[in-house]
Amino acid sequence: MSKLIYLDNAATTAVRPEVLDAMMPYLKEEYANPSSIYTFAQKSKKVVDESRRTIAELLGAKEREIYFTSGGSEGDNWALKGTAEALKAKGKHIITSKIEHHAILHTCEYLERQGYEVTYLDVDENGLVSPEAVEAAIRPDTILISIMFANNEIGTIEPIKEIGEIAKKHDIFFHTDAVQAFGHIAINVDEMHIDMLSASGHKFHGPKGIGFFYMRDTVKIGPLIHGGAQERSRRAGTHNVPGIVGIATAAKSAYEDLDQKMKQQAEIRDYAIDRILKEVPYCRLNGDRVKRLPNNINVCFRFVEGESMLIMLDQKGICGSSGSACTSGSLDPSHVLLAIGLPHEIAHGSLRMTLSEETTKEDMDYVVDNIKAIIERLRSMSPLYEDFVKKNK
Incomplete structure (x- = not known):
């Protein structure tokens, strides 16, 4: 394979060179446990504190409100299970949406088995949650609203500020899964x-296995992981110092010249979308055209199976996906695409491409040219497409 174009940055990203350089001393020379009291450990403790401060400043939060975790799924579990346990005397009702990541949906299913009630809000055809629908779903026993910041499959950015205002007005905790948003748009x-907010380092060129959880001072929930007194006794486990340094370095790099990065990616994204929609018949863009992550493209092609398309793209050195990496291998169509109203047969033909700062216009020309050829070839073998063409002549 002479050419590789990686367009699955929503699944994971490459670790930046400056991130790896920052991590290396804490994998080699400075390997001490920051919880230890001797002098050798103090540098590790200091860099953990500095990393916490870096992320807090990027979020407009206080340093003590940042907790390091293993990733986004842990943060999502902590928000839901922690709130459910802490506020069960007040109520057992949670509000979320039908297009959340499975780290939220499966945790909600778990809580339902424990006697909690969950309202799963519908979204519109672009994947947007209505703030009015959120407010209408609130009950006297509602203890948490959890709506993702931006969808991992179709890239739609939700009206988080408006939903946050509603939650505050009703004195209800508001959590957002910002795994796809942090590092890509301002928060x-x-x-x-x-x-409360969950994020994961490997989504913005940091290492895997490290994330952070923002918890406002006024949120009083217990730990998800019990054990030692790390993270102010709220998240047990020896600190992953190299990972913590890595996620903070990646976060700082991600937010440098963010507006310019967003503009550049959005221009290449829109260029590719325009070419696909104009040059490939019987396809549709999924997600909001404007309220969209700058690097996300999600298109459905009728009369085509997504798996076959991905295999043929891979043969051309192009890495894409048909949805969330967490559901890879599933034969079921995306729950997100079904929630925005697509029928099964169209949802099965989805392609998600997520760009990075290194993706060029020339890369996307190569990709779109190959998509056109692959779609034409796959449709030429489809009896459904042949019948459709005959009927519409």
Whole structure:
């Protein structure tokens, strides 16, 4: 394979060179446990504190409100299970949406088996949650609203500030899964009235296995992981110092010249979308055209199976996906695409491409040219497409 174009950055990203350089001393020379009291451990403790401060500043949060975790799934579990346990005397009702990541949906299913009630809000054809629908779903026993910041499959950015204002007005905790958003768009937890937020380092060129959880001072929930007194006794486990340094370095790099990065990626994204929609018949863009992550393209092609398309793209050195990496191998169509109203037969023909800063216009020309050829070849073998063409002549 002479050419590789990686377009699955929503699944994971490459670790940046400066991130790896920052991590290396804490994998080699400075390997001490920051919880130890001797002098050798103090540098590790200091860099953990500095990393916490870096992320807090990027979010507009306080340093003590940042907790390091293993990733987004842990943060999502902590928000839901922690709130459910802490506020069960007040109520057992949670509000979320039908297009959340499975780290939220499966945790909600678990809580339902424990006697909690969950309202799963519908979304519109672009994947947007209505703030009015959120407010209408609130009950006297509602203890948590959890709506993702931006969808991992179709890239739609939700009206988080408006939902946060509603949660604050009703004195209900508001959590957002920002795994796809943090590092890609600006977030201020105070301006948006966010009480809890989950993020994962490997989604913005940091290492895998490290994330952070923002928890506002006023949120009093217990730990998800019990054990030692790390993270102010709220998240047990020896600190992953190299990972913590890595996620903070990646976060700082991600937010440098963010507006310019967003503009550049959005221009290449829109260029590719325009070419696909104009040059490939019987396809549709999924997700909101404007309220969209700058690097996300999600298109459905009628009369085509997504798996066959991905295999043929791979043969051309192009890495894409048909949805969330967490559901890879599933024969079921995306729950997100079904939630925005697509029938099964169209949802099965989805292609998600997520760009990075290194993706060029020339890369996307190569990709779109190959998509056109692959779709034409696959449709030429489809009796359904042949019948459709005959009927519409």
